[in-house]
Amino acid sequence: MAKTSGIIKIEGTIEDLTFYKKDGQNFVRKKGGIAKERILNDPNFIRTRENGSEFSHSASSGKILRTAVGSLVFKAKDSKLSSRLLQTMAGIKNLDTTSARGLRNVSNGIATAEGKQALKGFDFNNRAHLKSVLFAPYVLDNLTGTISFTDLIAAEQFHFPQGATHIALQAAFLNLDFETQISEVTYSNIANLPINLVASSPVLIPTGVPTGTGVQLYLLMISFYQEVNNVQYSLRNEEYNILNIIEVL
Template sequence: MAKVSWIIKIEGTVEGLTFYKIDGVSYVRKKGDISKERIGSEPNFVRTRENNLEFGHSGTSGKALRNALGSMVLKAKDSKLTSRLMGVMLQVKNTDAVSLRGSGRVSVGLETAEGKQVLRGFDFNANAHLNGVLFAPYSLNMNTGVVSLTNFIPSEQVHFLEGATHVSFQSAILVLDFDTKDSEIAYSPIVNKPLNLTLTSVTLTPANIPAGSGQQFFLLLISFYQQVNGVQYSLKNEEYNVLNILEVV
């Protein structure tokens, strides 16, 4: 893989060379000699077809999780979330020890303790990890979905950027079936606190416990704001907000 430093930028395939961009940088590679038709039909490529099926399944599973979380992901993500999440889903799929080769499922992997552990603690924004932003103990009641912070001092127990004046907390419970892609999510009300030395508590209670089949996820969103003339504005395009999977059941 070579970088392209021409003045004229090309995207697509020209004379057997494929030009593409990653994070704004242009690259070029030689187009493969093996046709899609050969890979799709010849016996020699059966393992390639199996790997492609599982790779595609992992990609659609990551997309299903992102879509199910909706606006929460939009408030806390990084530019490489799609590829990072696909990698995690491949790890979850690899914990499926019962399906035939080429038929590994994320849903089956998540039935195991190992599969759950892969997703537990996942941060949707690589620029803002929960354990690098929140330094206060919290509790999660998995029967009610309530997330609590007690004896909490915002300016001492939250790592925040210069200019931030307020921090908001919101929790959610998601039930997602990775086979059918059916999902249901319940959010808590947003709790907004000034970043000061006042001792306070935060209680995040979801509106309900979602029903339905599939995996259950407990999530926490932390967002930062700057107050100007009584109005709060998202800080730095939300690039330092946190969205974390607290628990997977």
């Protein structure tokens, strides 16, 4: 580390020199760090390479899930969705007890009961959790992906944001193979309910059963709207919308 004493005080990086200010004085140091080539080839960095490989795999798996769910993700997500999914996928990857270190993967982890449980209940929008909004029982038919409600009273069984006049419910049935990255998703009808004390029994039926290998994920979407002059508008740019993985099989 060297201290500069010239008239011109520089801050920033020029080639391999970094100029910075500390405690009112100006210093310069040579850029450090370990060469990328060494990290990729030096036997001493084998653990670093293993960790990097699994980190990259976990991040890719989160992106695969987001893409597979489709357009619903854009209606209910927060700014940290990618990092939260990365953390969840990393935990699922750690449940792979058959692959060597550096090769552990989400496909093997999600095949375990613990892996499925780790993904069950995941909220794509961390500002709106299903368990803090919906207070009504529902029935899931895991063969068809149908979600049914009986005598649902919107004004009493939803914690809805101020200004909302209507609630929309929709189901999604996703088949996803994390190993092949092949997926298929089907969506249900949308049940639009006024927020009042009138009971209703909406049934959300996906258009079909998705095919393929992998795991089956069942999702529930809840959206809030405000009606003005007979037109419904998304409330607060969909900030309060919910997308939750209610089951993983």
